[in-house]
Amino acid sequence: MTRGCFPRWRLRSIHRLCSSCYYFKAAFGAFPSVKHPKKVLHVDTRYSCHATKPGMLNVHLVPHTHDDVGWLKTVDQYFYGDRNDIQHAGVQYILDSVVDQLLKNPDRRFIYVETAFFYRWWKQQTDDMQNTVKQLVNEGRLEFVNGGWCMSDEATTHYSAVIDQMTMGLRFLNDTFGHCGRPRVAWHIDPFGHAREHASMFAQMGYDGFFFGRLDYQDRNRRMVAREQEMLWRASESLTPPMADLFTGILPNGYNPPEGFCWDQSCDDPPIRDDPDLEDYNVDDVVTRFLHIAHGQALVYKTNHIIMTMGSDFQYENANLWYKNLDKLIRYVNQMQSNGSEVNVLYSTPSCYLQELHRANLTWPLKGDDFFPYADSAHDFWTGYFTSRPALKRYERISNSYLQVHYSNHRQWLSLKSLYTLCLRAMAVAQHHDAVSGTEKQHVANDYARKLANGWAHCQVLVSNTLSSLSGSSAPRVYCEHLNISVCPLTETSKKFSVNVYNPLARPVSWPVRLPVNGTAYRISDSTPLYPPQVVPVSQATAAVRRGRGYAVNELLFQVQAPPLGYSTYSVSLLQNGPPSPQSSPLPRAPKAVQNKFLRVTFDPETGLLSSLSNLETQQTVKLSQNFYWSRFIPVISQFLVSALTPFPCLIPHPLSPSLHQNSVVQEVRQWFSPWVSQVVRLYTDSRALELEWTVGPVPIGDDLGKEVISRLDSSINSSGVFYTDSNGREVLQRRKDYRPTWNLRQSEPIAGNYYPINSRAYIKDDKDQLTVVTDRSQGGGSIQDGSLEIMLHRRLLYDDVRGVGEPLNETSDIYPEGLVVRGRHLLSLSPPATAADTHRPLAQEFSSLPLSQPYWRRFKFSGLQAVLPPAVHLLTVSQWDQDTVLLRLEHQYQASESKEHSQPVTVNLQKLFSTLDVLGVSEMNLSANQWKDEMTRLDWKAESGTHHTGVTNQLSAYSAL
């Protein structure tokens, strides 16, 4: 695609997501070139790599620090070096020190990763220092790798938030350092397992390669023997290679230095003592040990280049220790060459190392699946964090959705961008692999939540300003943030109020609005809801968790519609006080069935549990029961791990006297399992999905047992040991019980070893039926029995798992001394496999781009789009970039072959799309918007022929047939 200019459009350029859309084709004409992002004269880092010696074993020493954007301390505590009693770590000093030490010897190299920290540091520096650092970057002595705002988690993040945070970090680097600041290498050394969708995104962001540190110990062992620790990851079943091909390397020691060679202040390894006048001269010993390690490492890699990561968590706070000893190491080891040694050591960076691998011109094994689950030993599976801190996981997802709403503020962008930036940063930080993952300390989790709340507060100001301007009204606006527990002071007490309903999607959406009220009948005006508004009593479970923050006895329920990328307004007036109308009173007996025009659900009259699900359109029915279970734990379990889920978890008793509430909008069966587990089975009149709204907590610990709570669906589907989960909310991967596509698994944990992250959906299927569950947040789950699908909802644990956090995942706080209550929703759909995506893709889209209902906006209706986008295309990003530019990402949201109707290429005409934007020109960029698409020149890598991952090549050949 070339760039062009449409002079009547006001915006100078629209950056289009280049390759995250599966088959997107644009319909533009030829565009003239547009202004390039700020550039500085530079030295290509590739030219600044030290020379290697072809006949020798070249050891690339990569000095680096791994700076968690929050873990045991908050991100700002880490930056300043505050609370060193918890963990010694101060990033401001790391950057001070590294820059000083780089200046002392031009041979030295350093890489930096986390832009969240670098940005904080950068803005405190003088012009002189900034220029010095620019010079170091231009000369390739300081190299940015990865470069996102943080190093995101891969198991619990949603791709849209990952793209945003990467874009923010990379943009800062681009704006600050130009070309030389663009990272060539993705670097996820710490995340606890690796998602294929991340690899796909990294490829589309233009990275030349990817390195990480953690993978299953069995996988690693096999790869070491087979010299397959470096490979080509074909990370999409939909994109044409090499679009999503990513060279991927496994680092030799996680991300630590080899044993005995850690010279950080946090380490105790002996320094090089090279003064023969002092005691314990140890140069010979050090050199011998190093050569031994280097030769050993060379045996498990393919080329005569090996990499050693010389650093670790928050290291280089006093970089002198590292560099002084590394200088000596290089000198003394290379001196041995005159005695016949064939080992050559050099300061290097991942991109320099990668360049040498590329020059080796070899073929590399192909990888098609992902790196989940991650086990570091036979009984230590890091699968618990797929679910840990479910409240935070949901809050993060809602926040992301909320953030996407505010695209349209370009009018006030200049004055308000700092507010917007705050929201963006809060979200970016939350993507860190110890943030939304739930693997941080409690006080840090609180800080992430606080930051998100703070972001919301700022965004509210933004929205208010924007709406004032759009609607011409400065009436006060109220944001009811506690609708999930039926709390909203305005609607509870007012006889008249209005509600704005905002739809961030590019298609019109209809959905139910629930507002806490105390009246029994209401009238809706301005816009007209699809069905008469209904009032239902607030559930017992909801009343129990409100804890005095609200006293609404009823919920007003009405089905609304909103235009694409726009909003509509509903005015509400109280008609009648008193008890709810009869049709919504609970029935005395257990309900037998509920149904709408799409679905029918039956219940077992004895147990009150679900007993079947039918799709009335397709005339298919499956037996389906659903219940909650919890498992006892052995002590050593916390944030990270699930290791001892017993195969027969403890059953939570049947629901007690379930009640049915039904009206023209909804039918809901309220199930009360125990004081800490309840559920509403809900079928909206207009919906193709059955909603299970679960409420779990506080998990009781009076028996001194930590517990993990799951919801398990048991169906008649013949799933044959296979189920499916999404990767970061996008493509779906097949999972097979007790099986890994790339090695012969010795299964040691029947439950934990079969758990996978579920970011947006999971399904089981057979030839006829596909049962899909769409989740409202990331959760862990598995299919342990055929026909069964279980999803972990909540965890509360009393012992630390000895992975560094140093506290159990107990989630108590002043507000909730008894522990957290968590509420969430699963949407169930039953379809033939061939059309299942047509249902679950839009469902998941609605869950991740949540419509927003806010009382009190004025202008009745507004849409930012002139035209509706085709169903396959998702308007992923539309965001003011600078005064004249909007960043636009369009995404084809159907995977190859998953939908006969929607998996096809789609054409979109941007010219007639927006109602408030005049498009003056469009330039296509890479996914992270830090490089023009036509300037992307990624290294090309050759895959081994005959790679044995059958599943993948099948899917790829299926792709080529398209």
Add this chain to the structure above:
Amino acid sequence: MTRGCFPRWRLRSIHRLCSSCYYFKAAFGAFPSVKHPKKVLHVDTRYSCHATKPGMLNVHLVPHTHDDVGWLKTVDQYFYGDRNDIQHAGVQYILDSVVDQLLKNPDRRFIYVETAFFYRWWKQQTDDMQNTVKQLVNEGRLEFVNGGWCMSDEATTHYSAVIDQMTMGLRFLNDTFGHCGRPRVAWHIDPFGHAREHASMFAQMGYDGFFFGRLDYQDRNRRMVAREQEMLWRASESLTPPMADLFTGILPNGYNPPEGFCWDQSCDDPPIRDDPDLEDYNVDDVVTRFLHIAHGQALVYKTNHIIMTMGSDFQYENANLWYKNLDKLIRYVNQMQSNGSEVNVLYSTPSCYLQELHRANLTWPLKGDDFFPYADSAHDFWTGYFTSRPALKRYERISNSYLQVHYSNHRQWLSLKSLYTLCLRAMAVAQHHDAVSGTEKQHVANDYARKLANGWAHCQVLVSNTLSSLSGSSAPRVYCEHLNISVCPLTETSKKFSVNVYNPLARPVSWPVRLPVNGTAYRISDSTPLYPPQVVPVSQATAAVRRGRGYAVNELLFQVQAPPLGYSTYSVSLLQNGPPSPQSSPLPRAPKAVQNKFLRVTFDPETGLLSSLSNLETQQTVKLSQNFYWSRFIPVISQFLVSALTPFPCLIPHPLSPSLHQNSVVQEVRQWFSPWVSQVVRLYTDSRALELEWTVGPVPIGDDLGKEVISRLDSSINSSGVFYTDSNGREVLQRRKDYRPTWNLRQSEPIAGNYYPINSRAYIKDDKDQLTVVTDRSQGGGSIQDGSLEIMLHRRLLYDDVRGVGEPLNETSDIYPEGLVVRGRHLLSLSPPATAADTHRPLAQEFSSLPLSQPYWRRFKFSGLQAVLPPAVHLLTVSQWDQDTVLLRLEHQYQASESKEHSQPVTVNLQKLFSTLDVLGVSEMNLSANQWKDEMTRLDWKAESGTHHTGVTNQLSAYSAL
């Protein structure tokens, strides 16, 4: 005194100890001036002090590091940062980092103290770096304080070794940095109590003031209330003020920063978080806390200047942390001045602070006693280390003596000085306050001993070379280092051998030589001994501790003589093998008495213990018993503390079947108290002192009780609660039971609270009798009952004392798994008080400048002196300084008034003193030889009139009467 020239003398100048000699007067004529020590152009540090604000409270922030020259790690481990698992500390990095940080901001200051470390670092630096550091020193940004090779211990060191180590460190600074490298301030922030003799030496070394950190908690409390934490210490009863006057300041927080303001990497205090965009902005809080502390501190000091030590043990390894926050602290605190704050903060150094105190032109309280013992709370007296590691303490003392022997090597000085330097350095390092003090970890104690042994080995090469040259013989020489346990392979197996006897004193000395042999009769030729040689059987105790390293059954014993500063040679030939001659066979019964022409000693026939001592010359007799005791301990006791010596320690039983051995050279009674305590009571035919050679150990711990073993003398002397101990081997101080001269003591520990260091002697006396004990090493002791004098010999403890060492003082090793056996000697003399010094001064001199007996030198006799020095004058130092210069220190060794005969001024003529030196000129220097005497311009300080320390002013007035 002026400098002159004697053209016929070969040596260009002789540096004379300027003021450590009490009344020394030289007899030289007028000397022309001689070459000045290397000088560089410089900025006086006094001019480089930051300006203060007269109307404000000026807070002097002194960035510093306290670098133990060995403690938990060895000195070289500390230097390199090795064994950080024991303690995180790496001095090479500290100096790297501090220099870097000083360069970043010219306002910053740093002080450095320990030349042992600085020297190691310096020689690894490039010329560029050395020039940079010189510039920093010249500008007063880096200031040396104290400047000795180490910060010596004050309780267990001998003044001669302290002067040597100070001289070595200061010389390095002088040679390297010239004038600006000369420390103005003595700085003993860590030693555990402070000796008056140290203060006297510091005054004579030209220091303007002295600061320390530790003193008795009661003393400190009183001084805080009275604002007497800064004072004038009149440190000698013999020198004319202000020769030994030393301004002395007690630091406010030991040597640590005020609470909450430690910004080292080893601390957890919150950094200054001054970015309002980040969380937890805390500038206001920091400023408020700082002002509060500053105002509080000002209340307990006299002037409107206060000092804060911003540093601690091995801090500033990453100096950026400290300086970055200190820069901010200064900026933000001083910003408050515009809001009316009257506090002014500045970077400073001890000399800058001292200068401001001097400018205040106040009078200061006078101090005359010392700062022993040191208690940090009511039951924590740091008196155990006076005795800890008695074997190391003796080894250090012997090594010092050995080192003094080698003065005469100037002929080969150029080629051999590096060997000599090694010996000197080993000794210098051993003076550290965690070395000879015994307060280090076991492996570090082993290292000090190893260093001393290594030093000996090098010195042996030196001596061999010198003697080859002097004697014209290159015959192999053997150094028998185990004569104390009667082991010497050469003498045990040879029928003929020669012995060189070297005398380092400036007067002829006669003493007994004991050599392990297996024959029963020997002939001595060449030189003739005073009495016929004798053979006595090796004692049971000696045989028990040899452990297979020797099998001599007898000891050959003969009385030798050696000329001043010279040696004589005795040739030994075997006459007869077989059992020892009858006169030395043990008697079956307990002896009743032994006597020579000077002394008579009686024994109690029932107990076998001493019962009386008589001086036959003066016709005085005292009842005197002596026995060993050991005390049980509460658990929390180790290297540093003696806290719970019970008032009634456990008696060790009477000696079993004591035996008497007598011959023409010696009479000795061998006492066997237990398998681990024995003693030989020895009276040499020529001696005025009774020798008690005690052997203690391994102290049994089978009962799981640590033990401290004392030797206690109980006499009929009416000592009235008073006894006397020396200070670092020089002047003697009076000690009064349960009393301190400068405050009203609340005694909380009847034993430990009355223990004092004994470096060379202690005595009790009444009007008629003085019983003096001269010790061969530093020990702790007290007089708990009238007439009683106890000295702690050995300690073995099973629990750490929680003062940082982290291990109990158990002294086990591979060689001695059962614990250490220690042997030592006490020399007892009985005299009228008025003439007691005439005996104990020479005795102590012989113990500290030990004659050396070595088999196998050739030339029969040699003396380095043409004339004998007067008895009052000790040739303390005669040492090659450089190719043309010898450093000479002459010391008047009698305290004011202690000897009618010898306390008088003495005149020495250097012209006719030496036999091998031609004196070309003499220049007088300060005690540490780093400043010409006539250029010494110390700050003058005014004492308060009416100072209440009666004891001191009496003694001083006694002095003025001379």
